[in-house]
Amino acid sequence: MNFRPLLYLSFGLVTLVAQAGPRATLSPEERTNGTQALGEIEPLLPAVRRAAAQIIAEDGRALAAAVWVGSDGYLLTKASETPDLEKARVRWSADRSASLREIHRLPAFDLVLAQAVGVQGVDCTDFSQAVPVPPYGQWLASPTYGGRELRIGVISAQPRAIPGLGPAMGIRMDEKPLKQGVRILSIAEDSPAAAAGMEPGDVLTRIAQETAKDVKTVHEIIRRHQPGDLVSIHYLRHGESKTARVRLASRTRIMMNWDGEDFANGGISIRTDDFPSIIQHDLPLGPQDMGSPLYDLEGRAVGINIARVDRVTTFALPASVFWAKIHPLIEADRHPPKALVPP
């Protein structure tokens, strides 16, 4: 498939040879996101730190970041990274965590609204007071590691909508019909199919409780889902029947990274497309930082980080895009309609 053009940039395959030069190398501490440089904007950190939390899986893995949007424990996080949200916990300091109640998923934004059970008095971010989308080159800051550290970067491209190409598993299939199922020809690096343990040569027989009749059917079944959805699959390897659960990812993400050569450094998000409007920045964040709040250097909210796309790209949703939808959901959840008492 000629989806992806050849991208020019040499990838260094040799180790850096230290050259004796008259000037020293800038130490990691002194670099743009080094501890020394960031230590000096520390006054920003307490507010940013208090606004951020982490979603932690049962096994202790950090799944995503979250931002408090109500002092009574309402929070937003990235939906496609947290399919089993109520099995996870929210953690906002070394010794404070709570279980979660899922309220509403918003596939259009890849956000999920939830409430930390029994939590009161958290410092929340007021997105109704958010600043408009800043221009190219403006500095921004975000918490990382659940607010333990801060990262800075700039708006690096024009705000825009990101069209969606739907979900994919990361498999190429043989068009040749078999008596049963569809033969897998190749599997993308770091793809949902690879993560589920599939290999070239496997024969896919069932997907999402339906028969994998032919290539077209498989495509249709996948297209009915969202990136982040879990689908069950049955397949044959050397005649032996196997099952697995596959978490679908954005087709864009898989096609751009088929050979796993993008040097993303820390990985990329499961869903990287299909957003109504985004701002793009160059903060060095990872996929587990998505869901964290984004601020300007005055500490005013700008939006929520929503997708780590590649080595240079992170997308954030500006507050103006999602807040008008989120705020009524919180109010409705706080004040559920009361049943009329019969006279």
Add this chain to the structure above:
Amino acid sequence: MSLTSLALRLATLTWAVIAMMSPATAQDTLAVLKDVQQKVQGLLPQVRPAVVAIRIQDGTASGVIINSSGLILTAAHVAEKPGREIRVVLNDGQVVRGTTLGLDKATDAALVQLLDTDRRWPHVNFSRAVVSVSPGDWCFALGHPGGFDKERGVVLRVGKVIRHTANSLQTDCVLMGGDSGGPLFNLKGEVIGIHSQIWEERDHNMHVSMAPFLRSWDEMKNSLVIRVWGTGSGGYLGAAIDTNLSGQIEVLRVLEGSPAQHAGLLAGDIVEAMETQPVRSASQFSNAVRARPAGEEIQLRVRRGEAICEVRVKLTSRPKEDEG
């Protein structure tokens, strides 16, 4: 830590303190960041129109126009060889035609010429003060990672210079595929580097400095550059040469079948001058050789023991296996 490097560090510290005119505080640093932001935002409208995407066959890369007649700086691994037809995508999405000129595979520097030389092309200046770039300097990178995207526009990254070597710069402006050949700017809006290479780590972003471009700049102004750079990596001598303990430029080894061997150069010879110009350092000498085209004859003044002799060497192009 050696005394020299300690002294260097102290010098750097003193400079930093003087530069900020007061002890570093949060306010100062915020002020520095805001100053950087203001400068970058002020320069962007001027420099953006000069940044282009380059399409060669199925590939996509970047480049920057540096004069009104449409000369473009890019990377050698983008151009690959002289005389290739390419398409250049301007800031507004318009596609125009160009051709690759010469290149220096050893340092990854290359030139492209837009075919329409009568049009007043938007362009930027590049810095001739190569040595003035220092680790810690703020800079910004522009390019078209992943290819041209009109909705997205050119992609900006702001960061610092990490390292400066003879022919290259390392920065924490993060690059990826498609950025190759794009410009790195200082805060005066001058090009100081051309994106070249990345390693896996986020801070391993390498740019060709202006040094390899400047070495052949005079030839370029006199239209000789195409001939010089058209020969690939430039003239090849085939001898290992370095500064010896007495500070002389000594031939350490002469390669079998090389131009140096044909000219009768021997290990142990001291190179004193090239074309009547005294040779002061091994790097100056090898740069001077590389800046000449294959096929050109150079004259060396060589001291062998007590004797002084003139040696004429006809340079060839670098053997294939040594390239790139």
